Amino acid sequence: MGSEIVDHSHVSQECERLRTIYYEACGEYGCYFLDQLIDILEGHSSTGTLLNLKSNLKIFRRKKLQDRDFLAICVELQTDTFITSINLAYNSLSERVCRSISLALQTNKTLLELDLTMCDIGYHGCFSISESLKENASLQKLILANNKIGPAGASALAEALQINDTLRSLDIANSDQNSQSLIPLSTVLTSNTSLEFLDVSRTVPYSDEHTLTNHFSKLLSITSVLQTLKLSKCEVTDSGASSLAFYLRGNNSLKHLDLSSNRISADGANSFADLLKVNSTLQELSLCSNRIGDNGLIAISEVLACRNTSLKKLWITNNQITEVGLSSLAIALGSNKTVSSIYIWGNDLGGKACDAFQILCNGENPRLKPENVDFQVYTVDNVNYLSETGQYRFSH
Numbered sequence: 001m002g003s004e005i006v007d008h009s010h011v012s013q014e015c016e017r018l019r020t021i022y023y024e025a026c027g028e029y030g031c032y033f034l035d036q037l038i039d040i041l042e043g044h045s046s047t048g049t050l051l052n053l054k055s056n057l058k059i060f061r062r063k064k065l066q067d068r069d070f071l072a073i074c075v076e077l078q079t080d081t082f083i084t085s086i087n088l089a090y091n092s093l094s095e096r097v098c099r100s101i102s103l104a105l106q107t108n109k110t111l112l113e114l115d116l117t118m119c120d121i122g123y124h125g126c127f128s129i130s131e132s133l134k135e136n137a138s139l140q141k142l143i144l145a146n147n148k149i150g151p152a153g154a155s156a157l158a159e160a161l162q163i164n165d166t167l168r169s170l171d172i173a174n175s176d177q178n179s180q181s182l183i184p185l186s187t188v189l190t191s192n193t194s195l196e197f198l199d200v201s202r203t204v205p206y207s208d209e210h211t212l213t214n215h216f217s218k219l220l221s222i223t224s225v226l227q228t229l230k231l232s233k234c235e236v237t238d239s240g241a242s243s244l245a246f247y248l249r250g251n252n253s254l255k256h257l258d259l260s261s262n263r264i265s266a267d268g269a270n271s272f273a274d275l276l277k278v279n280s281t282l283q284e285l286s287l288c289s290n291r292i293g294d295n296g297l298i299a300i301s302e303v304l305a306c307r308n309t310s311l312k313k314l315w316i317t318n319n320q321i322t323e324v325g326l327s328s329l330a331i332a333l334g335s336n337k338t339v340s341s342i343y344i345w346g347n348d349l350g351g352k353a354c355d356a357f358q359i360l361c362n363g364e365n366p367r368l369k370p371e372n373v374d375f376q377v378y379t380v381d382n383v384n385y386l387s388e389t390g391q392y393r394f395s396h
Contacts, residue, residue: 028072041082050083050087051083084112089115105133105139122153146175155184171198177200178203221250226254233261251279256283260315261290276308281310370389
């Protein structure tokens, strides 16, 4: 069977065509061409098909990119067939640039990911990008975190998602939302068939947090698509946690739930313990920086010991837990064979807890691998201690 012959002439012609378009656009807008883009077109880029123009890169510290640079890039992007991912994080993008990005997205057929983190984008810029999602059939990941798009921006995105069926990941964390402004988005997602990841962290409750959790609870009771939901720093209380846990009982899609930095205590943790008895889908749960305490962790640990075989990762850092609760978790992990990663730093790591985790972390084939915990065990004069390693980031 002969080797397949690749026609490189077509690739070269396409590269030449796009380079010509880009050079002409640079001439029109009066800017220098960027080596990063040319390298991608010629196949010499160390980042493959990622166009990384983050403002905090060393190369841009002395000379920031201007509107004219982005406008020229957008002209090339309209018919680009090489670039699959663009990172413009931490740049300041004007409304004119956002409109140009929108025009590019309406015709581009290969771009899969667009990162616009902290780009000074307001409602008008978000509206332009949202309008392009009604036409675009390739983009799968959009990050608009840390932009002041406000409630009107969220509504524009919700309207776009009524039509768009290709976007799989949307991040609008810390974008000046409140619980009322996310109602249209949560409502639309009950019928959306593509979005798998949603981050709405740092949403400020409009009056109380029940509006937010009630609507997302309803979403979780209906969706069969959403796999990751991040509600960090949304003032979720025990009541909201109970609502989310209750409606997750019938959910078969959500695998990753982030409720870090909320106001969840032992009662909320008990609700998730009850959930873990019956749910076989949830794989990662973050309750970092709450106050579940010993009682909350003991309730979860008892379930993990014999009633749950789906959870793989658990984050409980900074939760006012003592060695009593942590020891109960360590004992549970002795019989549970599914949980592979735990993150416990920021609690009271007393002697009993250190001894219990020493058993789990040592030996030729330890129950917990070093890369899957945020601590390491060391022994001095036959006394076990734990030290922090810093591996605690939510993985999705």
